Amino acid sequence: MKIPRLLRVLASICLVALTLSKVAAAADTKAAGNRKVAVVVSTLNNPWFVVLAETARDRAKELGFDATIFDSQNDPAKESQHFDNLISSGYRAVLFNCTDAKGSIANVRRAKAANIPVFCMDREIEANDAATSQILSDNYSGCVALGQFFVEQIGETGKYVELLGIVADTNTWNRSKGFHSVVDRFPGLKMVAQQSAEFDRSKALEVLEALLQRNPDINAVFCGNDAMAMGAYQALLAAGKAGKVKVFGFDGADDVVKAVAEGKIAATVMQFPKTMARTAAENADKYIKGERKFPQRTPVAVELVTKANVNKFGDYGRK
Amino acid sequence: MSGSKFTFSFRKFQSLFALAIMVGALALLSDKFFTPDNSWNILRQISVNLCLSIGMTLVILSGGIDLSVGAILGLAGAVTAGLLKNGLALRGLEARLEFTVTGAIVAGIAVGGAAGWFNGFAITRFRLPPFVATLGMLSIARGLTMLWTGGFPVTSLGSTFGFLGTGAILGMPMPVWIMLALVGSFVVVTQRTRFGRHIYAVGGNERAARLTGLNVPRIKLAVYTLAGALAGVAGLIVTARLDSAQPNAGLGYELDSIAAVVIGGTSLSGGRGSIGGTVLGCLIIGVLNNGLFLLNVSPFWQQVIKGLVILVAVAIDKLNARGRES
Amino acid sequence: MAASEQVGRVSAPPSNRRAAERAGQRPARLLAATLTLAVLLYFFPLFHVVSLQTQAAAAATAAASASAAFDPVTAAAKFWQIDLPAAATRAVELPALAPAIRANAESAKTQFSKSAGLGTAYFFVRGSGKVLSRDRNYLRLAPAGAESEIVALRIGPIFGNTVRDGSGLLDVNSFPGLQEFNALAAALNALVEKSVGPLLREKAVVGTTVHFAGCAEAPEGAAEAGEPLLTIIPVQAEVL
């Protein structure tokens, strides 16, 4: 008869799943007692954020915490679930990389109301009284520096296209605004197209291929992140324009730093995910030990990476 | 074939068994699991998926599929938030409509319903496969959301509206109230109304339903419209909970919703299943999410385990179906 | 045959009476529904109509109150007129800074630099020097007291946070957020371009001597011979 067998199958699958969870959990658990710290990260779908999240977790573990990563998958509602869960299961602190500057405020406030300090990393939330501290990457200033370098490289006349990130993302616009605050001062530099490639390498490839059809005579491409810069470079390579059209990225991803060294990409901007993650973890440690005075915001400067200084960078930071 | 009665009743309760096993195991493994706080968490967390999944259940029962519910959720949330925040300018009349909370809510649900109606219209009038029609709507609704919001989240919607997401009556969170009310209504609709019976008939055998004199296009139109409107309600809950309408809200939710419906024992080929099963499906997913969290499972493993659960659920359903039909 | 009578009963045509009753009820129900809806809408209106004039006025006051919250131009002007001149008198002297950098850039940075947050360090420096050459964007000076070195003064468009952060007086946490803090930097840069740039472009020809106070990014090491040791954005300047 089939039924008891099905029941057995069902039960054993559940047990296997739970054992698996237990094993995975054991791997994550070293410190005893309640020293649980959560790392809530906007997405794990991009190596940059994986580095951010894992560095935060590893630093927290070094400091003796039981740290776990939660992936919000770029969805504030999922992030909200994570916060509900970690509030009810008594976490001590949250190292937080938000999905949205505004949409995430409510979550941070809920944690604060439950006496759980939140330490923002990389991305800002637009409130001064919610997070305990915010270690922020200054995207705008990074793109100001990049814009200056752009003008030096291209000169004061020329045509370029801009590939934006996800249009709903605040950093997309911080980067774009920083760049334009410089480049728009030079009326000879004409932006012939501005399109979104959603921070995605293959989308950037497609978008730029299409744009090159209409604008074969561009001098440069400014990309809102490094993945798009690599995609743009591939499109240029296919069109036989690699080297003739300069590509600018942002993030400091490993492959792009290498590409800068090889002269494929003109410049990128190094953000320091490891520095931010470590500082946030250390702040959390200090908070739990009793310290309460933290600056609300600590901007972490970002640095321009060009062929001239590329040998100093690598592995998501300075060597 | 007198034994098939027994099979049937087991089938009805198999999800319940799975849920009971999971709850029991989690209660043993984590002392945080069986707390009132955590129970409310789980219920609150499944409320959005359940709203979507009720509509999805109707659609799947009718033999279709709706891939656009997540996108409609985003659109409805954005429309409600936008109307609440900025109103609606009437260009020619030098005037503006300032929406009340009720108005914005009605508008959000209506937009969801309209998008769903369009799905149904494309499916019945132009005979598009539901997969294709709703795939198109997925993209259309996402695009409309971007146009309406300009790609930026709409925030600070006020506490009256926020009550929908964060408030509580008699100690029960609002999303849970809404969810229970919808579940109750749609259990009645599917089990006790002609319309409900007709959905099962259309999904079970569309040709037979037509030859029995049922107005199949009208039934489908109603089903997709309801699914859209329910996605609108889900959009309201998400928006109210976050106090912010995200332009990309609901990304990928259609898959969670289909998963819940399937785990709940509703057959993807239509005509077989129930709202009750879907409630269990949502609870299983909710408890699983929460349990994996409480057990500190790495997010990468969580996805693998969730996938396995879906496969096992459907495999068991298939095995049972084979036993029944032989 | 009793059974056939039963079929006879149940196979009678559908009761038309009931259908007629239902049809008769329809307008009544419709009316009731409309009335209920109307009452509901009266107590819970969906929207109000507002004329655009009223709205424009409201928007204006809203904008005014919003700008009262933070206006980068006002804040920059205040800083420029009051805090910055006071700080300039306490700036490090170039003849002291230049050899320190030449000796050890890192220790010069720890000794003299300022920064906001984590990262880029800036010097707030004062001094004077003779103009060696000029182009559209830079003056190159031989600084008094350290004639072997060269420094550059920026006279072209100003970008970045050097002016904002160079004095070490401004803290992001006294502003609403990073965006506002960046807006302040832009406003300060505009002030430099407006009040210092034209003067230098006009008067600082080769051979003249320039007195200045300004901000510069701390270099990572001493420059090669012939290259400027520091690139300074002047916030105060005087041409002799």
Add this chain to the structure above:
Amino acid sequence: MSADPNIVLAAAGITKFFPGVRALGGVSIRVRRGRLLALLGENGAGKSTLMNILSGVFLPDEGTLYLDGRTVSFPNPSAALAAGIAIVFQELNLIPHLSVAENIFLGREPRTRFGLIDYPQLNAAAAAVLKRLALAVEPTALIADLRVGQQQLVEIARAVSVDARVLILDEPTSSLSAHEVDVLFSVITELKSRGVALIYITHKFDELAHVCDDVTIMRDGCVVGESLYADLTRDALVRLMAGREAKETFQKSPAVLGDELLRAEAICLPGAGAGRPFLVENISFALRRGEVLGIFGLVGAGRTELLETLFGLHAKRATGQLSLEGKPINFTSPAAALAAGLALAPEDRKRDGLVLPMSVAANASLASLERTLHAGFVSATRETAYITPYIERFRVKTPSLDQLIVNLSGGNQQKVILAKWLATGPKILLLDEPTRGIDVNAKREIYAFIDELARLGLGLIVVSSELSEILALADRVFVMCEGRQTAEFTRTDATPEKILAAAFPTKTASAA
């Protein structure tokens, strides 16, 4: 077992359980080389389960299979096929969007040197098989474009093409025309002469005389009789099958004709694509209260299409004039036809008639749900109360009203469909092949119901391709051929010869 070297395939003590039910209890059969074994029994007797075990679809719970005296076990259908056992199921198992040749050789396609399908060889081989079956279709034609009868022949062609040692045919003639049946029988004779053993399941006793050598009769999952065909009388057969004395012939009571119910004039239905320009061409007839109008025709004669047109299913394409009780009407949809008092029990029950995942009660009440409402909601109590008399009236054998309809036998399913339509209180009942695939007893019951309904004053139109059925039931017969009305007879002057003569097309080119 191995005593008789002529026994190719034998099963001994086969027992099979399904959840809660014993489908087979210790069944043994023997199939001999070059002979045809007819497997007879009512629906639900276990014939199909046994065939599924022989062909590897199910594994038996107990018992042994012997092939050439050696014990064998077929874990799956392909193992059985590899051992030389081919089966043609009652339900079609063809892939509609592949060609005839591709279907015949599915999984056994000839390959070229490069591993690609060798289409010339494939089509040539298929053409040869089709020729053996005298089936006039191109090997490259798509299955979807074929008529049901032709599809059935393709299915048989597939089984023939594997050169099986044992060929199982499960009701192969249910949708074949008389001509096609003759071809099939000659193929069977040829196969027998080549030493192939056949198992043949049928409800049509007439066919047995042409092909049958041995008979095994099953009832309730057991073998109740084994014999040479020649040794059995027809009455003995029926008695063994039913387990009781059964009178096979049916006597219809004389018709009491009332007023005219339905009049159809110049009904035309244009064809949708290739093929005949008109599926139904200029059909006119009248139906009176208490009358059973029989429509006879070969498969593809347009009978089903005519019924569908009457029922408002082709409202957009069809032309012609209908009047009901003297008033002109125009059905725009099945719903309109239903409201006017028509009901249609379709030919293909599973495809068009039943909602398989629903219960007996839900299927029966589907067309009359408004009678079960209480304060606007469907009331289970009222539903049961309303539907029970009909279910009991038609003597539907079901453990309960909540039983899923899929678990009922074909005859009982058909009765539920009749109950469903009677529950709407129709004036006219359109029955398309009402006894297709139904066992003898259920068939007789349904004949009795038809008779009874006519006496109650309903008008009935019965479409059938079984001549005996038409002759038994119809007060008046009209014959269709290729969409046209070719003859009309009263009950008294209808003879099998005249009807058949009118049913066959005059031109042999498009033999049905």
